[in-house]
Amino acid sequence: xxxAALATRRYTTKAFDATKRIPADKLEQIKTLLRYSPSSVNSxxxxxxxxxxxxxxxxxxxxxxxxxxxxxxxxxxSHVLVLCRRTSIDDAYLNTLLAQEEADGRIANEEVKNTxxxxxxxxxxxxxxxxxxxxxWMEKQVYLALGTLLLGAAALEIDACPIxxxxxAVMDRVLGLEEKGLHACVMVALGYRAADDFNAExxxxxxxxxxxxxxx
Numbered sequence: 001x002x003x004a005a006l007a008t009r010r011y012t013t014k015a016f017d018a019t020k021r022i023p024a025d026k027l028e029q030i031k032t033l034l035r036y037s038p039s040s041v042n043s044x045x046x047x048x049x050x051x052x053x054x055x056x057x058x059x060x061x062x063x064x065x066x067x068x069x070x071x072x073x074x075x076x077x078s079h080v081l082v083l084c085r086r087t088s089i090d091d092a093y094l095n096t097l098l099a100q101e102e103a104d105g106r107i108a109n110e111e112v113k114n115t116x117x118x119x120x121x122x123x124x125x126x127x128x129x130x131x132x133x134x135x136x137w138m139e140k141q142v143y144l145a146l147g148t149l150l151l152g153a154a155a156l157e158i159d160a161c162p163i164x165x166x167x168x169a170v171m172d173r174v175l176g177l178e179e180k181g182l183h184a185c186v187m188v189a190l191g192y193r194a195a196d197d198f199n200a201e202x203x204x205x206x207x208x209x210x211x212x213x214x215x216x
Contacts, residue, residue: 010154013161015197016076033152037145041120045138049082067165078191084182085138163187
């Protein structure tokens with residue numbers, strides 16, 4: 001697989017073909033990509049909501065009332081993902097992570113277990129108590145998943161449009177996220193481009209490599 005070719009071929013889809021649906025096997029691969037996305041100290045401070053039915057995608061449009069240019073994308077896409085961050089990382093969640101790692105065979109003994117917990121608590125404490133940017137830190141992890149998703153979708157020949165143009169407070173209310181300890185960060189519309197998607201025919205534009213990359 002030519003990863004560079006995927007990166008240069010993929011683009012932000014502006015109009016979706018409402019008649020085309022993503023096959024179930026590709027949706028399962030999308031779910032796997034999200035689940036296995038990287039995160040700082042394997043914190044996984046996220047939750048992903050996949051809206052596939054017409055009713056579910058219509059519900060999400062409540063959050064685009066002030067961003068009408070995005071409403072049709074949600075309605076015509078095959079599926080829409082809402083990528084959320086946790087609102088906190090408490091001891092109970094840290095223990096949940098440890099239990100999963102233990103079940104997956106990553107923890108050989110109590111010493112390893114305590115080392116992992118100590119390292120994770122250090123970074124959580126750093127961002128919660130010292131830097132006081134825990135929400136931003138968790139959101140960065142969500143955006144790592146977003147990057148994984150976009151490149152993976154291109155590999156699966158699925159078109160995508162990342163969307164920040166929505167009212168996160170409204171989305172939190174519509175999906176009942178606050179009660180679940182979650183906050184909506186970004187959406188991604190997934191599906192297949194419409195024939196009249198103007199952005200599909202435009203050349204990609206990026207700054208020259210020597211302006212964005214320095215080799216030492």
